[in-house]
Amino acid sequence: MSGRCYIVANMLPPHFGWHTRAPSLRAEQLAAQARTVFDDVRYLIFQERHNLLKSQQGFCVLTTAKPDTVVLRRDGFEAFVNRIPKATFVFSQADFVDEARLAAGAHTIVYDILAPKALELEVAGAGIVDVRRYERHHARMIDVSARVFVNGRKSQRLFAGDLAEADHCLNPFAPSPSRDVDTAPRTHVMFGGEPQRWTDSAPMFDAMASFLAGDPQTPAFMISATPTDTQAVSRAHSALWLLPNVTAMWNLSPLNYGEALARSVGFVDWTPLNRERAYATSTRVLQAVSAGVPVLHQAGTGLDEFWDAFPGKALEGPITPDAIGAFVRDARAGAFTENVAKAQEAMRLIGEDGTVFAGLA
Amino acid sequence: MPKRRHRPPKVDALVRPLGQPAPARCRIAAFGRGGSGPDIDPSVNWSGDERALYDTAATALVVTDLRLLSDLTLVVLSARPTLFVINDPRDLPHYRLLLQRRELVLTPADAVHVTGAARGAPLPAGLGEHLVDDPSAWVAAGGTARSLKGPLKAFGLVGKSRLTELAQRANGLALPSVQHFWRLIGENGSLAQLAMRTAAMERVGAGGPLDRFSPTLLFLDPAHCEDLRALPLPQSVTVVAPFTLPRGQPLEFLISQIKDARPEPFHLHRVASLMDVDDVTLGIVYGEFVV
Numbered sequence: 059m060s061g062r063c064y065i066v067a068n069m070l071p072p073h074f075g076w077h078t079r080a081p082s083l084r085a086e087q088l089a090a091q092a093r094t095v096f097d098d099v100r101y102l103i104f105q106e107r108h109n110l111l112k113s114q115q116g117f118c119v120l121t122t123a124k125p126d127t128v129v130l131r132r133d134g135f136e137a138f139v140n141r142i143p144k145a146t147f148v149f150s151q152a153d154f155v156d157e158a159r160l161a162a163g164a165h166t167i168v169y170d171i172l173a174p175k176a177l178e179l180e181v182a183g184a185g186i187v188d189v190r191r192y193e194r195h196h197a198r199m200i201d202v203s204a205r206v207f208v209n210g211r212k213s214q215r216l217f218a219g220d221l222a223e224a225d226h227c228l229n230p231f232a233p234s235p236s237r238d239v240d241t242a243p244r245t246h247v248m249f250g251g252e253p254q255r256w257t258d259s260a261p262m263f264d265a266m267a268s269f270l271a272g273d274p275q276t277p278a279f280m281i282s283a284t285p286t287d288t289q290a291v292s293r294a295h296s297a298l299w300l301l302p303n304v305t306a307m308w309n310l311s312p313l314n315y316g317e318a319l320a321r322s323v324g325f326v327d328w329t330p331l332n333r334e335r336a337y338a339t340s341t342r343v344l345q346a347v348s349a350g351v352p353v354l355h356q357a358g359t360g361l362d363e364f365w366d367a368f369p370g371k372a373l374e375g376p377i378t379p380d381a382i383g384a385f386v387r388d389a390r391a392g393a394f395t396e397n398v399a400k401a402q403e404a405m406r407l408i409g410e411d412g413t414v415f416a417g418l419a
Numbered sequence: 420m421p422k423r424r425h426r427p428p429k430v431d432a433l434v435r436p437l438g439q440p441a442p443a444r445c446r447i448a449a450f451g452r453g454g455s456g457p458d459i460d461p462s463v464n465w466s467g468d469e470r471a472l473y474d475t476a477a478t479a480l481v482v483t484d485l486r487l488l489s490d491l492t493l494v495v496l497s498a499r500p501t502l503f504v505i506n507d508p509r510d511l512p513h514y515r516l517l518l519q520r521r522e523l524v525l526t527p528a529d530a531v532h533v534t535g536a537a538r539g540a541p542l543p544a545g546l547g548e549h550l551v552d553d554p555s556a557w558v559a560a561g562g563t564a565r566s567l568k569g570p571l572k573a574f575g576l577v578g579k580s581r582l583t584e585l586a587q588r589a590n591g592l593a594l595p596s597v598q599h600f601w602r603l604i605g606e607n608g609s610l611a612q613l614a615m616r617t618a619a620m621e622r623v624g625a626g627g628p629l630d631r632f633s634p635t636l637l638f639l640d641p642a643h644c645e646d647l648r649a650l651p652l653p654q655s656v657t658v659v660a661p662f663t664l665p666r667g668q669p670l671e672f673l674i675s676q677i678k679d680a681r682p683e684p685f686h687l688h689r690v691a692s693l694m695d696v697d698d699v700t701l702g703i704v705y706g707e708f709v710v
Contacts (some may be wrong), residue, residue, distance in 0.1 A: 238653045241633060277628065300512040305629070307621065310598045313654045317632050361698045 061419040062145040063096040064128070065089050066154060070111060072236070072312035074121070081312050083233035083341060084172055087409050088148050089126075090234065094412025095419045096146070099170075104154075105131040127337035136160050146418050151175055152195035162202040164416055169203040171196075172231065174216055177334040181256040200224050207414060211363045212337050229414045230364060231339050232405035235349045236316025247386055248318060248351070249326035250281035251342045253291065257329040261410055263294035266326065270301055276386060279318050280306045319349035324370070324389035326354045328377040335359055347401050352394035354385040369401035370394050376394050427519050445561020448474045449481035456483045457506050457534050460558040479562025485532070486513040487494035493522050500528035500562035500581040502554055506535030515543040518612070519619050521590060527565045527575055527609040530557045544622045546658060548608040566609045573663040573699045574610060581599075584703070585614045585693050592691055602634040604650070605643025607661075614638070614703050615659050643671055647680035655710045657688075664700040672686045674704060683708040696701060 063112035065085045071083035085101060108121065108129050121129055130138055139147075139161045140392075147161050150170040158167050162401055176192045200206060200220055208214045208221070212349040218394045249266050254287045262284075275291055280299070285292040298304050310318060325346035329335060343353050352370035354377075355361060362372065371385050371394070388394065447463055449456060454467030463481050469492050472480055480496060482488065483504040505511065512656045517523040525531070531546050532554040542550075546576030548566060551557055557564045577585070599620035603611065611617045615638065633653050639660040662673055670690060678685040688705040695701070 242631065245628060300516070302508075302511065307598045307619070309596060310633060311654055313633050314598065314600060321628065408491065 061096050062098040062100070062143070063089075063092040063415070063419075064100055064102045064145055064147045065092065066127075066147060066149045066157070067101045068107060068150065068153065070103070070108075071101060074124075083345065084150055084170070084231060086234065087232055088150070088170065090409055091229075091412050092146075092148070092415050094410070095415040096156075100126050100128055102130060102147075103129045104135075105129055131241055132157065139163075139165060146415075149199065152192065152199040155195040155198050158199055158202050167199075167203045168205050168207065168415075168418065169199040170207040170209075170229070171213060171217065171252045172209050173339070174213060174334065174337050177337065178254075178256050181332050181334040183255070189261050196220070205418060210337065210339050210360045212360045214339060227414050230405075230408055231341070231344055232408040233341065233345050233348050234406070234409050235345075235418040236312055236319070238313065239316040239320050239349075242317075242321045244321060244323040244351075246277045246279050246318075246322050247324050247326060247382075248279040248281065248346070250279070251327060251340075252283070256332070256334050259329055260290035260291065260294065261330065262326065262328040263291040263298065265328075265377045265379050265382055267294040267297045267301075269382040270298065272379065273383065274301075274303050277303045278305070279322065280304050281308060281310065281315075281318070282306065315345075316349060319346060319351055322346070322349075322351045324354060324386055325351045326382060326385070328354065328373065330376075331356060331358050341362065344405070345399060348405050350398055350402055352389045352398050353384075354382065357408065365397070365401045365404060367397040369398040445478040445563070446474070446476050447479050447481055447558060447561060448472050448477035450483070450488065451504075452484040452487055456481070458505055459502075459504060459532065459534075459554045465688045468575045472499075479558075481558070483510075484508075485510045485517070489520075493517070496523065497583040500564075500579045501530075501531070502551075502557055503531045504554070504671050505531065505533045505537045506541040511537065511540055511543065515545075518543055518545045521586070521616065524583060524586040525587065525609070525612045526579060527567050527607075527613075528562065528582060530554060530564070530566070544620070544627075545612055545617050547603075547611070547622065547625065566607075568606050569640065570663050571607045571610065571640060571642075571661060573696055574661065574701055576696050577694070577701070581694070582613060584674060588691065588693060589614050589703065590616070592689065592703070594659075594705070597635055599636045599657075600629065600632045601636040601638055602645050603638050603640075605640025607640045608638065610661050611638045611659075614661050626689050639677065641676065644676045644680045647677070651709050652681070652683065652708060656708050658685075658704070658706045658708065660704045660706075662702055662704060664702065666698045666700070670702075670704075674706075677704070677706065682708055685709075 063236045065088050067082045067085035069082035071086045089099050106346060135157050144165055146166040146168060148168040148170055149158050150172050161167060176189050177190050179192055206221055206224050206226040208226060209231045262327055280387060285295050299306050327340055327343050337360045343355055346353050354371050354373060357374045402412035448471050449463045449465045450469050450472050451465045454465055456465045467487055472492060472495050479500045481502045483506060486509060529549055530551045531549045532551050567575040594615055600623045601617060601620045602624040621629050623630055623634050634656055636657045639658055641660050641662050664670060686707045686709055688707060690702060690704050692700055692702040
């Protein structure tokens with residue numbers, strides 16, 4: 059082993075503590091994989107991003123004391139890359155293309171395609187200028203990179219044309235489960251997550267509201283921010299909030315989220331398919347599977363080709379209260395236990411597999 | 420002719436020395452649907468008209484069928500010690516909503532009694548120490564009862580309207596907006612809602628399905644700093660510690676007591692000094708053990 063690797067993180071990795079509500083699980087996975095090849099693996103976070111994340115009191119007071127973390131101003135990046143010995147920089151997504159270009163002269167660049175972001179922008183209603191700009195960034199990232207990671211076979215096929223000349227490999231997203239979580243009886247159904255502008259959670263919230271109102275014996279964790287009155291989920295959210303069997307939570311720390319998953323018998327995540335969803339590998343779904351929780355998900359997403367057998371139920375057609383009820387009954391009866399265990403093991407192996415970094419140190 | 424200074428009417432006795440018996444002539448106004456309510460005490464005169472709660476001579480209020488009260492009347496509850504009697508499970512979601520939005524803030528002067536059909540129903544997490552099995556002692560004290568022990572008893576010298584005022588000041592103090600799981604260290608949990616937005620938080624260490632979640636926030640009775648030593652802290656925790664400080668005693672002593680109880684670094688966020696009562700300063704320390 060030799061060399062140093064910098065994982066450029068856009069969010070803080072989960073070990074930063076409860077401050078980190080949407081932790082950089084991909085950065086954590088890449089760091090774990092890189093550690094099998096490199097002597098020294100560090101997270102690099104740009105100061106401007108870090109300042110945005112630490113807007114709350116007491117947030118990140120010890121960041122600079124963490125030996126595996128470098129916080130750097132973006133305009134100081136050029137001096138930084140010229141000063142340090144040859145290293146490898148991993149960039150997830152194509153947001154830091156200028157920095158990647160600056161580093162490419164003296165260092166090795168790895169471009170990690172986590173999701174087809176141009177599609178996300180398009181479906182979210184971004185202007186054509188922004189979409190084209192992202193596509194240019196994507197192409198430039200491929201140009202300057204020594205290797206490209208792609209999350210999932212579907213995305214690999216989508217980008218096959220772009221990657222024809224590039225050294226690329228499959229590196230599926232495989233978050234590791236939260237550490238230090240006690241085992242507990244699995245009682246609750248968990249659902250929610252953060253709705254993005256390119257997804258529509260309303261059908262799932264409506265179905266969950268009917269299901270949980272009709273089955274008061276089933277307790278549930280609703281992980282959701284309080285929607286504004288104009289959001290489509292607002293009515294179902296209010297109904298769910300008032301149900302005595304629903305615990306509404308939001309903004310959980312990585313450890314508390316792990317603890318909630320440890321008490322969950324099933325995880326429900328469903329949004330209508332669109333051009334972007336066809337390639338989506340939902341973080342919360344992967345997190346649930348890595349914590350041993352079977353999932354109810356829509357068929358046709360990027361997760362279809364992730365495992366030999368789906369760890370839960372991939373639902374064809376729309377979500378209904380009956381479908382949720384059947385899934386919860388099957389999950390309680392242990393119908394998915396074997397597939398979930400296999401998927402967990404597969405994800406654990408990916409997370410420890412350093413061969414994606416072979417030859418870069 | 421000399422100008423007469425306008426003096427606001429005195430709605431609430433601010434300070435009553437500890438140990439002094441309750442005023443002989445206490446008057447309790449009560450609201451219940453149809454002018455009746457559960458049989459909690461013969462001295463409670465139920466009225467079906469919520470205007471009865473506006474009686475300026477009333478020293479304390481008893482309220483049931485909370486869902487029927489109009490929003491404007493909730494303001495009256497913030498100025499008088501109130502016993503909430505919950506006998507209909509339909510009131511519970513309303514109650515939870517009002518607590519979470521801090522339309523209602525339970526102070527050490529208030530109590531909650533669950534009876535009738537609501538008994539056994541899942542209760543909002545914020546009720547905790549305010550629950551009383553037998554409300555007759557609260558009713559007999561005519562609103563002067565305070566559920567506080569030890570040095571923090573001084574918070575009980577303050578009238579209900581001033582307690583509500585303290586709660587409003589605590590609203591403005593920034594707590595991290597993570598989903599909090601709070602744990603009581605020591606006693607006097609009835610101050611918790613006042614000092615922090617507990618109703619939007621989940622309580623741990625007091626039973627229920629979330630009992631064993633790791634806390635993000637400790638509500639610390641400073642007389643029990645020693646209890647911090649044995650507490651497992653797998654993640655950073657915010658510490659909220661209300662304090663009473665006799666004149667001349669430096670605050671650093673209290674802060675170092677908290678600091679010294681744990682090996683983790685303690686990061687002081689802020690000290691809020693709320694008011695002085697009888698040469699005692701009431702305040703709250705906010706800080707964090709960084710793990």
